[in-house]
Structures are given as structure tokens and as C-alpha cells.
Amino acid sequence: MALSLSVPISTRALPKEIETNPKKARGWIESLPLTKTFEAAKMVAQTIEALNHAKLPGEERAALVDIYKPVIDVLLDELEAIYAYSVLPLPAKQREAFDLARDLRTQCSTAYKILLLEKSGKLIMFNAKKHLPGATYWAMHYLQSLLFQSYKTYHPCPAGVWQEMHSLYLYADEQAMLAEIGDAETKSTPQDLYTDALMLSLADPYRLMYKEVDKVQETLKQNRGQVDIRTSNEGLNLQRLFVVALDGDQPPKVLIQGIPPPAGQILRLIDPTRLVDKLQQRIRAQSGPGSTVAAKSRATHDLTDLQQRLVRLWGDPPKRQSRRNPADASIALCGGIKAIAYFTDLATNEEPEADAMAIRDGDTIPLLKIPQDPMSQMVGVEQWQVLNQSANGLRLHRESGGSVGVTVGEVVGVRFVGGRTWNIGVVRWLTSLEASALEFGVELISPAAASITIEPTIGSGAKPMPALLLLNTAPDWDNDTVLALTDTFSDLREFELIEHSEVTIVRGTTLIERTSRFDLFQFQKS
Numbered sequence: 001m002a003l004s005l006s007v008p009i010s011t012r013a014l015p016k017e018i019e020t021n022p023k024k025a026r027g028w029i030e031s032l033p034l035t036k037t038f039e040a041a042k043m044v045a046q047t048i049e050a051l052n053h054a055k056l057p058g059e060e061r062a063a064l065v066d067i068y069k070p071v072i073d074v075l076l077d078e079l080e081a082i083y084a085y086s087v088l089p090l091p092a093k094q095r096e097a098f099d100l101a102r103d104l105r106t107q108c109s110t111a112y113k114i115l116l117l118e119k120s121g122k123l124i125m126f127n128a129k130k131h132l133p134g135a136t137y138w139a140m141h142y143l144q145s146l147l148f149q150s151y152k153t154y155h156p157c158p159a160g161v162w163q164e165m166h167s168l169y170l171y172a173d174e175q176a177m178l179a180e181i182g183d184a185e186t187k188s189t190p191q192d193l194y195t196d197a198l199m200l201s202l203a204d205p206y207r208l209m210y211k212e213v214d215k216v217q218e219t220l221k222q223n224r225g226q227v228d229i230r231t232s233n234e235g236l237n238l239q240r241l242f243v244v245a246l247d248g249d250q251p252p253k254v255l256i257q258g259i260p261p262p263a264g265q266i267l268r269l270i271d272p273t274r275l276v277d278k279l280q281q282r283i284r285a286q287s288g289p290g291s292t293v294a295a296k297s298r299a300t301h302d303l304t305d306l307q308q309r310l311v312r313l314w315g316d317p318p319k320r321q322s323r324r325n326p327a328d329a330s331i332a333l334c335g336g337i338k339a340i341a342y343f344t345d346l347a348t349n350e351e352p353e354a355d356a357m358a359i360r361d362g363d364t365i366p367l368l369k370i371p372q373d374p375m376s377q378m379v380g381v382e383q384w385q386v387l388n389q390s391a392n393g394l395r396l397h398r399e400s401g402g403s404v405g406v407t408v409g410e411v412v413g414v415r416f417v418g419g420r421t422w423n424i425g426v427v428r429w430l431t432s433l434e435a436s437a438l439e440f441g442v443e444l445i446s447p448a449a450a451s452i453t454i455e456p457t458i459g460s461g462a463k464p465m466p467a468l469l470l471l472n473t474a475p476d477w478d479n480d481t482v483l484a485l486t487d488t489f490s491d492l493r494e495f496e497l498i499e500h501s502e503v504t505i506v507r508g509t510t511l512i513e514r515t516s517r518f519d520l521f522q523f524q525k526s
Helices: 022-030 037-053 058-083 092-120 129-152 161-174 190-201 212-221 273-287 303-315 337-348 374-379
Strands: 228-230 242-245 267-271 325-335 357-360 363-366 382-390 393-398 411-415 423-432 438-446 448-456 465-471 481-485 494-499 502-514 518-525
Touching: 022 058, 037 058, 037 092, 058 092, 058 129, 092 129, 092 161, 129 161, 129 190, 129 212, 161 190, 190 212, 212 303, 273 303, 325 337, 325 393, 337 374, 337 411, 337 448, 337 465, 337 481, 393 423, 411 438, 423 448, 438 465, 448 481, 465 494
Parallel strands: none
Antiparallel strands: 228 267, 242 267, 325 382, 325 411, 357 363, 382 393, 393 438, 411 423, 423 438, 448 465, 448 494, 465 481, 481 518, 494 502, 502 518
16 A cells, blocks of 8 residues: 655745754743743744745755644644633634644644655655654654644544655555654654554444543543554454454444444454453443443443443444434524523423414414524524434534534523423534534433522521432432532532422432533432
């Protein structure tokens, strides 16, 4: 397989202000105003871009990027702290940070790709081969970080990144470089970079919540060498195999009998059996003897819960359990407990005759009613299109220009055409499309809720907090279930629950789910 990498043609003269002397280049990069993250990141990205377009020996260009690396790492961390796990669509500042980080990573990867292409075709030249391992590793490193950036922001992976990751992996394999340490600090290899990228893509990243991408990365780092990439399925458990085309531009997919493999002539099988077994052993050890931890518990979304989900994804890839029917309808949507509480109260006070109606073909039909008063628009409510619907979920789409921000793990209110109440749902997956359009999947957990406030009876400075008392339909839930801000629940904590000026003393009993946005828990009257 030929090494196929996208790089610019180096035809420009290098600007005079860019230092190529290593000592002066180090002085320049260390003089940048790191407290001004955007300014410094732009300067570094523009400098590396100029280097990439200039007529310059590849090893000199890569050596300069090596000098810049410590500062680049700091800048990327600072930018990520701004954009990662933000609501979508990204606000202006977060979008600028995202674009800067993507550009910086792209330029760094390009510098090493240029060196790799120069030297890979000149192996007979003196010392040409010594540059290959480092160039391969760092080109893969920045490509991998582009993938992870996309997952943390629910954006599609940039076109061509997977193709280049596959190409570099195959090249490193052919040159026997997969096991060579590329980063002395982390002791990681090209094999590690590629395997981590594959496994994170198989962790259903667009369903991961706040900082769970980081937790998956850490889990993979702690379990190096436990995933096998094979050319044959002989003697393997087909239920635990995934397949990837090394001559394509796609991540791996589940290998299911009856479904054709991805298009491509160079296929590899990914076998995570040893990794899954090790995670299962760790979960059992953490649970302890006699533990009753549920295999599908979503109560805390802690590391153990995440590992349980990874075991299911990597060890027994799920199949769709409920049919999804195409739909062509619209719903009104608001996001967050405070907004849902506001619109729930508003709906309670509506007059029945205030429903929006229309005449179509002689019949009177209800229309989607979205509050248009200034306060409602400030709180945030808008129309979304339903693409398909299942028994307890919706796939929603919105073009750019919306005002309601969403993220995985957020609670949303959904009002259907003709509906008198707001259904309560949770965002389970999210994808940002071109031109800031969005799609996400919502699991509906309750057909209606009452707006309440709750206040801990013990604790200094405690204030009443907005919450929702759910109308429950799940067979394993009691009727007394509340949706509150995250970290509200603790075992047997006592609250004052206030509904329509009526105060009830209650005690939290069972945490059903906790995300970075809410606690869903049951309670009983004290």
C-alpha cells in the first residue's frame, strides 16, 4: 500500500521574520504571551503554516516544530478548556478556540507528513531512515488528536484523517516501526496511537458525556497491548470482532454476519477480547464479593459505570432493540431544568381555546404552538424537525441559527403538535453537521412534569433550586421521582419539596441517573 498523505506544495519563500536558527526559534516561542491564548495560538499556527509552504528541508522544519511542542501542548490544553464539552452549536468564543486548535493540529501533522514523504522515498540516502520513526509517530499523534477533538465536540471527523491514520499505520507495520517508542515521556508507540483511535471510535463517542472521552482515553492507556489487530478470524469469537478498511477513510465497524464489510481491499480485524476480559475482572474486583451492582446501571456515570458500558460495546456490540419509523413532523423544544419548569408553568396556565389551529382540506387540524412572547424567547424555545421516532425516542434535526444549546446528558422539554404538556427527554447522542446544523437523539423518560422547587433542610447557605416532579411510566420507578440539578442527591438527604406553595418534607432514596446536567432520583415522604 503506497503512503498516501495530503501535504501542500512547498513553493513559497520563507518570511524573513520566521527564525530557523534553533536557538533563536526557542527564544521566539518562549517569548509568546501565553496568557493571551488566542493571539499566541494564531501566531504559532501561522508560523508553522508558513514553514509548511516554504522551500525548506523536511528535517529542519520538523526540528523547529519539535522546539515549539512544549508551548503547543500548553496552547492546545488552554484552547480545549474553552471549547470541549460545550453546548452546541458552539458559541462564538468556543468556535474560535475550536477552529484554532484544529488548525494548529493540522499544521503540526503536516510538518511531519512532509518529512515522512521526503525521506520514505529516499531510503538509500545517508541517514534517511533515522527520521522515519519520529515523523510517523508525530504525524499520527496530531491526526489522532484531531479525531479526539471531534469526538469531544460531537463534530464529524475531518475528511481524510482516517485515511491517513490507516495509511501511516500500514506503513509503520511494513517498516517494522509499530513498536518503536515515539514519545519518551508517555512511552507510547504508533501501535498505541492507532489502537486508541480505533477503540475510542468503537466506544460510541457521540453518546459519551462530559469528560467521558478523557476517561476512555485513560482506560486505554492503562491497558496497553490488550487489543489485537489481525488479518484472519480463524479461532476468534465473531461476536467480539470489528473490521476496518485500511485503504478507506472510515473508522472501524462491527463485524456482523450478513452485513458486507466496508469497501476496501486491505481489511484488518480488531479483536478486543483480552481488553474486555481485563475490564470485566476489574469491575468484579471493584464491586467486591456479594455486590449487587447492576450490569446496566446508569446511576452515577462514574468510571465503573463507563467501563461497564465499554464492556458491552466492545464485548457484545449492541443491536437496535426498537424499530425506528421515519417521521415528517415538528416539535417545540427547550433545554435545561429551568427552561422546562418555565414552559411547564406556562402550559398549565394556557386556555384550551388558545390552541393554534388551521383549516386544511376542509378539516380543522392543530398546529405546533411555540410561545413567541419576549420572555419565552429569552428563556429559549424553538422548532426542531423529527426525522424518525421509536417507542421511547426521537431523532431530531435543526438547521443553523437556533438559540437552544444542547449537549449529551442534558435534559430537554419536547412538545408535540396538539400537545398540552411538555414531555421530558434526555439527549443521548449528538452530532454537529455542516453550517452549524445539528442532529441528536433524545430518550423520552416522562410524558409530563410539574414545576417544583427543592431545598435541603440541612446545610448552610442552601437555596431553593428549580426541579421537576415527573409523571412516571417506567415499570421500575415509583411515582415519586424528581429531576433536579446535578449533585443534588445524596443518600437519605432530606429536602423541602415545594409545589404550588405546599411544602412537603421528603428524603432521597434511590439515584436513578446522574449526568453533568441533572440528578434523577426517587424520594419518599419523611
